[in-house]
Amino acid sequence: MTSKRNSNNFLNLIQTQRNEKKNKKFKGTLLEYFDLIKDNPDIVKLAHKRLYDALGSHGIKVLDESNERCHKLFGGDSIKIYEYFEKEFFGNERVIAKIMRFLNSAAKRGEESRQVLLLMGPVGAGKSALTEHIKKSLDGQPYYHLENDAQRGEPLHLIPRSLRNQFEEILNVKIEGDISPVARHLLLEEYDGKYENFKVIESTFSQRARRGIASVPPMDANSQDVSVLIGSEDISKLDKYSEDDPRVLSLNGAFNVGNRGIVELVEIFKNEIEFLHTVITATQEKRIPSPGKHDMIYFDGVILAHCNEAEWNRFQSEHTNEAILDRIVKVNVPYVLELNQEVKIYEKQLSRSDFSAHIAPHTLKIASMFSVMSRLKPSDLLTKMKIYNGEDVIEKGKVKKVDIKDLREEARNEGMDGISTRFIMKAIDNSLSDSEKGMITPISVISALIRQTEEQLINEEFRTYCLELLKKIVRTEYLKILENEIAKAFITAYSEQAQSIFDTYLDNAEAYATRQNLKNRVTKESMEPDENFMRSIEETIGIMGSSRDGFRSDVTAYMFAKMRRKEKIDYTSYAPLKEAIETYLMSSVKDLARVVTKSKSRDDDQQQKYSEMVTTMIEEYGYNENSAEEVLTYASNNLWRDS
Ligand SMILES: Nc1ncnc2c1ncn2[C@@H]1O[C@H](COP(=O)(O)OP(=O)(O)OP(=O)(O)O)[C@@H](O)[C@H]1O
Numbered sequence: 222m223t224s225k226r227n228s229n230n231f232l233n234l235i236q237t238q239r240n241e242k243k244n245k246k247f248k249g250t251l252l253e254y255f256d257l258i259k260d261n262p263d264i265v266k267l268a269h270k271r272l273y274d275a276l277g278s279h280g281i282k283v284l285d286e287s288n289e290r291c292h293k294l295f296g297g298d299s300i301k302i303y304e305y306f307e308k309e310f311f312g313n314e315r316v317i318a319k320i321m322r323f324l325n326s327a328a329k330r331g332e333e334s335r336q337v338l339l340l341m342g343p344v345g346a347g348k349s350a351l352t353e354h355i356k357k358s359l360d361g362q363p364y365y366h367l368e369n370d371a372q373r374g375e376p377l378h379l380i381p382r383s384l385r386n387q388f389e390e391i392l393n394v395k396i397e398g399d400i401s402p403v404a405r406h407l408l409l410e411e412y413d414g415k416y417e418n419f420k421v422i423e424s425t426f427s428q429r430a431r432r433g434i435a436s437v438p439p440m441d442a443n444s445q446d447v448s449v450l451i452g453s454e455d456i457s458k459l460d461k462y463s464e465d466d467p468r469v470l471s472l473n474g475a476f477n478v479g480n481r482g483i484v485e486l487v488e489i490f491k492n493e494i495e496f497l498h499t500v501i502t503a504t505q506e507k508r509i510p511s512p513g514k515h516d517m518i519y520f521d522g523v524i525l526a527h528c529n530e531a532e533w534n535r536f537q538s539e540h541t542n543e544a545i546l547d548r549i550v551k552v553n554v555p556y557v558l559e560l561n562q563e564v565k566i567y568e569k570q571l572s573r574s575d576f577s578a579h580i581a582p583h584t585l586k587i588a589s590m591f592s593v594m595s596r597l598k599p600s601d602l603l604t605k606m607k608i609y610n611g612e613d614v615i616e617k618g619k620v621k622k623v624d625i626k627d628l629r630e631e632a633r634n635e636g637m638d639g640i641s642t643r644f645i646m647k648a649i650d651n652s653l654s655d656s657e658k659g660m661i662t663p664i665s666v667i668s669a670l671i672r673q674t675e676e677q678l679i680n681e682e683f684r685t686y687c688l689e690l691l692k693k694i695v696r697t698e699y700l701k702i703l704e705n706e707i708a709k710a711f712i713t714a715y716s717e718q719a720q721s722i723f724d725t726y727l728d729n730a731e732a733y734a735t736r737q738n739l740k741n742r743v744t745k746e747s748m749e750p751d752e753n754f755m756r757s758i759e760e761t762i763g764i765m766g767s768s769r770d771g772f773r774s775d776v777t778a779y780m781f782a783k784m785r786r787k788e789k790i791d792y793t794s795y796a797p798l799k800e801a802i803e804t805y806l807m808s809s810v811k812d813l814a815r816v817v818t819k820s821k822s823r824d825d826d827q828q829q830k831y832s833e834m835v836t837t838m839i840e841e842y843g844y845n846e847n848s849a850e851e852v853l854t855y856a857s858n859n860l861w862r863d864s
C-alpha cells in the first residue's frame with residue numbers, strides 16, 4: 222500500500238516536471254518567432270555575446286584601491302572580479318579578466334570574434350578546469366533554432382538577403398549567416414519554399430546531449446579524421462540518395478554540434494596540420510567544409526583551445542605555421558603565486574573528496590609554500606613569497622617597501638613552471654591514506670612531498686632544488702611557525718600574566734598621557750611613569766620615537782571610552798596592545814615552553830601548564846589530540862636542538 226503510494230508520488234513528480242518543461246518551451250513558425258524577437262531582441266545573439274552574457278550574468282565586482290588585496294597585490298590597478306568564477310578559481314583573476322576582455326571584444330564583433338582563444342600554461346594550472354567551467358555556463362541556457370536541422374541554425378537565416386535590411390530594422394537585430402544544406406533541403410521539400418512556415422523550436426544548450434557545446438580530444442595521426450570536426454556522409458544512405466543529396470549528411474562533428482555555442486579543442490597542437498586548417502577556416506571565415514560535395518556551412522561559435530608551453534613553443538617555431546598563429550589570441554594561464562590563494566585550491570579539492578580526515582593547522586599552507594616557492598625565480602624566496610602574498614615584510618623595525626609591479630616585471634615568466642597543483646594534491650592524498658590515525662599534519666605532508674619528489678621528479682637539477690627547498694626552507698619556516706604557536710599556547714595559559722602586564726601598562730600610559738604621577742597599586746607610593754617599561758612593550762610592534770605619544774593616548778582614550786560604556790576591558794580589548802603584550806611575553810615564555818615541552822618528567826606545576834597548553838592548541842587552534850601530540854613531539858626533537 223505504502224509502496225504503491227510512494228511510486229505514485231514519484232510518478233507525479235516526474236510527470237509534473239516533464240509537463241512544465243514541455244509547456245514552457247516555445248514551438249512555432251518563423252512568423253511566430255518574429256513576435257518573440259519583437260518582445261525580446263536579445264534572444265538573437267551570436268555565440269561570443271551569448272557566452273559573455275552568460276558568464277557575466279552572475280555578477281561583476283570591481284576591486285579597487287580600497288580593497289587591501291587589490292592595493293597590495295595588483296599594485297592598485299583596479300581589477301574586475303567575475304563572480305561566476307569566484308568560488309571555483311583562486312588567484313587567477315588576471316587570467317579570467319583577460320578571457321573576459323577577449324569575449325567582450327568578440328561580442329562586439331571585433332576581430333576577436335574571428336580568432337581562436339588559446340589558453341597556454343603548465344600542467345595542472347587549471348586550463349581544463351577553466352574551460353570546463355566556461356562551457357558549463359551555457360549548459361541549460363535556452364536558444365531557438367530550426368527544427369530538424371543538425372546544425373541547429375538561427376531561424377533568421379531563412380530570410381532572403383534582399384529582405385534582410387528591412388527585417389533588421391523592424392526587429393532591431395543583426396542578421397548574419399545562412400541556413401545549412403540540410404535546412405535548405407527541408408525548406409524546399411517540406412515547406413515548398415515558404416520559409417515563414419518553417420518550424421522553430423526552443424531548446425537548451427547541453428554538453429551531454431551535444432547541443433551547442435562540443436569538445437575535441439587530441440588524436441594521433443593515424444586515427445585522425447576531419448569527420449570529428451565536420452561530420453561525415455552516411456554510407457548506408459548512399460544507395461538511397463544521390464551523393465549531393467543533403468540527406469546523406471550526418472552532421473555530428475564538433476563544429477556541427479558546437480554551432481551557436483562553444484567548441485573546445487583539447488591540446489590543440491597535438492593534431493595534424495590539416496586539422497588545424499579546418500579550425501582556422503571556421504574562425505576566420507565563419508564557415509566549415511561539409512562532408513562530400515556540399516556547400517560550406519555557416520558556423521558561429523566560440524573556439525576555445527588549450528595547450529602546454531612545450532607544444533606551443535614547438536608549434537610557434539615552425540615558420541609555416543605563421544598564418545595559423547596570426548589567428549590565435551593566446552592567454553597565459555600560470556600557476557598561482559599567491560600563497561593564500563594556493564591554499565584555497567587544496568581546500569576546495571579536499572572539500573570535494575571523500576576524505577574526512579583531520580587536517581592539522583598549517584598543513585595545507587606548508588604544502589602550498591613548497592609549490593609556490595618552487596615556481597619563483599630564485600632570489601630570497603621566502604621574502605618574495607610573502608610579498609606576493611600581500612604580507613608586510615619587516616626589516617629593521619619597518620615595513621619593507623617593495624613595488625610588487627617591479628618585482629613582477631623582473632621575472633616575467635614566473636609561474637610558468639615549477640611544482641604543479643596535482644603534485645601537491647597527490648602528496649596530500651598519499652599522506653591521508655597512509656595516516657593510521659586519520660589525520661595529516663605539516664610533518665606528514667612534508668615527508669610525503671620529499672618522498673614524491675625523490676621518486677617522481679625526473680630532472681635531476683630540479684629534484685635537488687626541490688629537496689633543498691623542502692628540507693631547508695620549508696621545514697625551517699614550519700619550525701618557526703610551530704615555535705611561535707607553542708609559545709602562544711603557553712601565553713593563553715598565562716593570561717593572568719598578560720593581564721597584569723596590561724594593567725601596569727595602562728596605568729603608566731594613562732599617567733603619561735594626562736601628565737600625572739601614578740600610584741603604586743600595592744604600596745600606594747606616588748611615582749613617575751616607567752618610561753623603560755612602556756618602551757619595551759611598544760618596541761615589539763615597532764612603535765618608536767614620535768609615534769609613542771600618539772599610541773599611548775590612543776590606548777588610554779580607547780579604554781576610557783569602553784569603560785564609559787560599561788564594557789569589560791582586559792588585555793585583549795585593543796588589538797595592537799594585545800599583539801604587543803603577547804610578543805613581549807613570547808620572548809620570555811619561549812624558554813619555559815622549551816623546558817616544559819622537552820622534559821620527560823614534569824613536576825605538577827609543569828604538567829599542569831603543559832596540559833593547559835595542549836588544551837589551548839586543541840580548543841583554540843584546531844588541533845586534535847593526536848595531531849597536537851605529533852607536532853609537540855616533533856617540536857621537542859627538532860626545535861631547541863642546541864639546548
Ligand atoms: N587557480 C586555481 N583555482 C582553483 N583550482 C585550480 C587552480 N589551478 C588549478 N586548479 C585545480 O587543479 C586541478 C588541475 O587542473 P587542470 O586539470 O585544469 O589543469 P590543466 O591546466 O588542464 O593541466 P594539463 O595541462 O595537465 O591538462 C583541477 O582540479 C583544478 O580545479
Ligand SMILES: [Mg+2]
Pocket residue numbers: 348349350
Ligand atoms: Mg588539461
